[in-house]
Amino acid sequence: MKFFRTAFFLFCVFAATGVFAQSSSELKRRRDKYTEELEQLNREYQETASNKKVSLKQLNILKAQINLREEKIANINSEVRNLDNQISQSNNTVRTLQSQLDQLKKEYAGMVLFAYRNQSAYNKLMFIFAAKDFNQAYRRLKYLQQFGTYRERQAGYIQGTQKDLNNKIVELDRNKKQKNNLLTEQEKEKETLGKEKTNQVKVIVDLSKHQGEIKKQQRDVQKRIAQTRRQIDIAIRKEIEDARREAEARAAAAARAAAAAAAKAKAENKEVVGPSVSKKTITKASTNSEVLNATPEATRLSNDFLGNRGRLPWPVANGQLVHGFGTYTDSEGIRNDNPGYEIRTANGAAVRAVFEGEVVKVMDVSGTYLIIIKHGEYFTAYSNLRSVNVAKGQKVSTKQSIGTVATDPSSGEAEVIFALYQGKTVVNPKLWLADN
Incomplete structure (x- = not known):
């Protein structure tokens, strides 16, 4: 029953991870799209900036860049929150798996100790022949057989849980690294956004000199x-x-x-x-x-x-x-x-x-x-x-x-x-x- 409870818990964890993965994939797709559009706008802005005369196009491109960059920063915030949820979920899973692993190892140690004390064929025969009747002797024989099978299966559970635990730890480390990368990218985007807003103010000041012409346009x-x-x-x-x-x-x-x-x-x-x-x-x-x-x-x-x-x-x-x-x-x-x-x-x-x-x-x-x-x-x-x-x-x-x-x-x-x-x-x- 403990094994089935563990399996059910892992199923729920992996199902939740699947939902997070789908959401993360969509957020990453949007971030890549914002990056591509910003690169295109930056190329257009560089073309207009090469012209000494400040134009309305420069201002409009800057506005578009600022809006897109703010959307990209908001998207990164969503990705970070998503990763925080995944990290929290992974931490809970690691603790649960570690607890299950400790319990399995404790039970396995008890079975090993029992097997060590009854390792000789003489002890096993005495255990069987000490039965009150034939039915009890048969049940004791089956018990010894099933005990050996269960011990092997328990060793398999330990190995499987250990593998799941290691995978979760690797995933946890990967998510933490990805979060750090996103936070670094977010800081760069905020710094660039500040420069764009400064440029926008400068362009508006320059354009104000030709305000009448621009308003007419x-x-x-x-x-x-x-x-x-x-x-x-x-x-x-x-x-x-x-x-x-x-x-x-x-x-x-x-x-x-x-x-x-x-x-x-x-x-x-x-x-x-x-x-x-x-x-x-x-x-x-x-x-x-x-x-x-x-x-x-x-x-x-x-x-x-x-x-x-x-x-x-x-x-x-x-x-x-x-x-x-x-x-x-x-x-x-x-x-x-x-x-x-x-x-x-x-x-x-x-x-x-x-x-x-x-x-x-x-x-x-x-x-x-x-x-x-x-x-x-x-x-x-x-x-x-x-x-x-x-x-x-x-x-x-x-x-x-x-x-x-x-x-x-x-x-x-x-x-x-x-x-x-x-x-x-x-x-x-x-x-x-x-x-x-």
């Missing part, structure tokens, strides 16, 4: 974003109106066909047969969702799009989120209302559709392109594109390239703005896009 950007949003609203409203007219036309045609069939049946003195399937008629009172899902194909596409909520790919293969959905105020005090995701990516990077659908709008907005794709009752918009390779009415598939991102000549940054709508309602892409 930012207002121009916000003006373009507002103009893009108006164009998206107009395009979606037009799609809904067109869909309503088409649905009403289909309903009117169906009604005329039914009336003609009824008149013909009456003229021929036949029974008037009504429609076999009752369909909802689209009227001016119908909701936008009903209008956009008026056809089986549109309904299927809407359901498929909804079914992939939280799993949609990003509109670029590699990119960092600059600003998320909603209202924010930048460091220059300008209030911005972001209708989607502003994603920084490489110059000339391909922009791709996040789901299958139909292109309903391709237009030029202040020198860059806007593409809108319809997915049943859902719409996705991709703006700030330098070039496009799709046309209105074209069917596209998931991850299909639809164009390339534009680079802002004033800041030198390549950013795509992605927005998502359900009907005319803008929604937060965070709820729909997969983790990048």
Whole structure:
């Protein structure tokens, strides 16, 4: 029973270790990702820093570096806490295994002493022949046989426990070393973060000398974003109106066909047969969702799009989120209302559709392109594109390239703005896009 209790305890320990391992693996993956993105940003910053003139791009890269580095430090903190839990668990396991090993050795020593005192064949025979009857003699014989087998098995338990103990000690030492390495890395990251914040202050001071010019650039950007949003609203409203007219036309045609069939049946003195399937008629009172899902194909596409909520790919293969959905105020005090995701990516990077659908709008907005794709009752918009390779009415598939991102000549940054709508309602892409 002691052996089974020990085995059950070890099973629980190893199961918990498996959970820790999975969590540690995910945290390490994130840390590696942060490191890779920071290296890319550092290369971009070095390129801009070689230019004697301080630019808005330098400030934006520094902001991105600071945000990423703070996230990386937080991730390292999570890794350290995870390792602390593992170290605590390992310490408890080592103490338990040591206690079990001491008990097993004590019991084994008692068995060895007993075997030593009864090692001669004469003593064993006397032990058997001293029985009261044949049944007791048989049981004593079996006892001696089982005692030898149990002693061998007990020696195996000792060896196995000793091996588990040594493995746990090795794992404990490895975790302690890994924790020390993480703490060292964390200190380096904090030191680098301090330097970046100092650089940020310096860049802001330098840029303040050109504050008027920079604010004008930012207002121009916000003006373009507002103009893009108006164009998206107009395009979606037009799609809904067109869909309503088409649905009403289909309903009117169906009604005329039914009336003609009824008149013909009456003229021929036949029974008037009504429609076999009752369909909802689209009227001016119908909701936008009903209008956009008026056809089986549109309904299927809407359901498929909804079914992939939280799993949609990003509109670029590699990119960092600059600003998320909603209202924010930048460091220059300008209030911005972001209708989607502003994603920084490489110059000339391909922009791709996040789901299958139909292109309903391709237009030029202040020198860059806007593409809108319809997915049943859902719409996705991709703006700030330098070039496009799709046309209105074209069917596209998931991850299909639809164009390339534009680079802002004033800041030198390549950013795509992605927005998502359900009907005319803008929604937060965070709820729909997969983790990048």
